[in-house]
Amino acid sequence: MSVNNNEIADIFSRYADLLEIEDANPFRVRAYRNAARFISDYPKSMAALLSTGENLDELPTIGKDLASRIRTIVETGTLPELESTRAKTPATLVELLQIEGLGPKRVRTLHCELGISNIDDLKRALRRGSIRALRGFGVKTEQRIREALAEIGGMQQRIPLIRAEAAAKPLLDYLAANPATQQVTIAGSYRRRRETVGDLDILVTAESEKNITGYLSAYEDIEEILALGQTRARLRLRSRIIVDLRVVPPSSYGAALNYFTGSRNHAIAMRKRAIARGLKLNEYGLFKGDRPIAGDTEKDLYGALSLPYIEPELRENTGELEAAEQHKLPHLVALKDIRGDLHCHTNASDGHDSVQELANAARKKGYEYLSINDHSQRVTVAHGLDKKTLLDQIRSIDKLNEKLDGITLLKSTEVDILEDGSLDLPDAVLRELDFTVCAIHSKFHLPEVKQTERILRAMDNRCFNILAHPHGRLINRRRPYLINLEVVMRGALERGCYLEVNAHPERLDLNGEGCRLARDLRLKVAISTDSHRIADLEYMRFGLDQARRGWLEKQDVLNTRPLEELRQLLARH
């Protein structure tokens, strides 16, 4: 079992935590953190690079030393320094850092003064009340630690984007209703359209900062105010979502929006770029000495750093600044480019509406085509269609198409990929369809190699066209099953198959990283909603978010193509 990038990144960041507690050179700590972030974002596996003899120290943030540590981790699965339970700084101290309000300095103090090495020790010290007496601590800090410790059990999961939107809307309306407010925008990973967000970063501009945060603190849906200053506030809503509010003057809107949109790495890269030009960048603007030279809009800010505007979805410091410099930024696919939906269910299986009703709704959206993809027989819980029912549906769609004006219904299915890689309906029936969407709904726990082979074997069938929700994950509910995505994508390319970007907000599968890999391999994708009712057709925009995060352009997406071109692309030769 090879070590994946996330595991390496995790070991590096835990080691960075430990170094920080040891009061090591902060820049050495940062080097580990930078490398951890780089590695977890990097699309190619470190283990694979090593096996092909690549020099890892040529990668950014990785030097000779870290390259050899990566090698150690890949070969042994661990880093000896992190495993050792040294008396000076036991590795278990790292677990104390997840307690809000405890950073490396305080953890170090707790360890040196009270001999606390883990969470159980900390609980005992709290019961004795011995923490408040430490220098730099006090009654309030002790109480905060007690509360934060209680929180840890029910650790907050990241919030799906759609839930964040629902919580944000009334809050934005509330903030906008304040006459002092000029602009209100949500920044952070929400604006970068990550599939989940950790909290809501809300930016407000106002001529006078006075009382914007005070106004917010009167919002009815607040559970607790965590911090309240003139220009910043942090609070928890009753929905458990944490909100960070920042107030800046309008002249700083662009700089603040840029900074608070992040990503952290993108913002840092921007600041370094400013420094290289003898300038200073902070959330109030871009400055030459004390003189502001840009900051009211993001476009001006990028321009002042000799860059074109970079879309928020690209701001992960994964090559967008270099691409911008060379004027090679992608022209990102947009919702208006979408001509149809290639995955939806009707009331014939587990959907809510009829074929006719869905067709009407899609036509109203201006779609040129819509495909009908009810489940196949194996998925009994979803009333999957058997051979006969599907053939009946095919005939009724043919009839409906003769009547329909302005939209074409495509005959399809979401056919199950069985454990041996065969498809759940006879080829003779599948050949009657315009194309197929194929999916795994069983045997999620196969080892990676087996699961990958299962998909490739299914793709060997010439009736296979699009792999639906390639990882099968449900956000916060079901882990992805294990596949080697790159192998699956290369297999699809060789056979003339495609992958789906499932736009359902619970799935978002492929996500941005998966889309980026597809782009690098020049594999086209379908962005599809997996609608089970008419309203779900609106989920298309969430799929677009992920496609844009993966740098996809219009021509990379199947369902931006006119119907005839789509048919040609789907036809396997």
Next chain:
DNA sequence: GCCGTTTTCGGCCCGACTGTTTTCAGTCG
């Protein structure tokens, strides 16, 4: 520990808020 249009040493992103202090360290984003 990394890195280079101030290159092989000497830098390394920056500001707000809180609590504990009495001018600031620690934490956070």
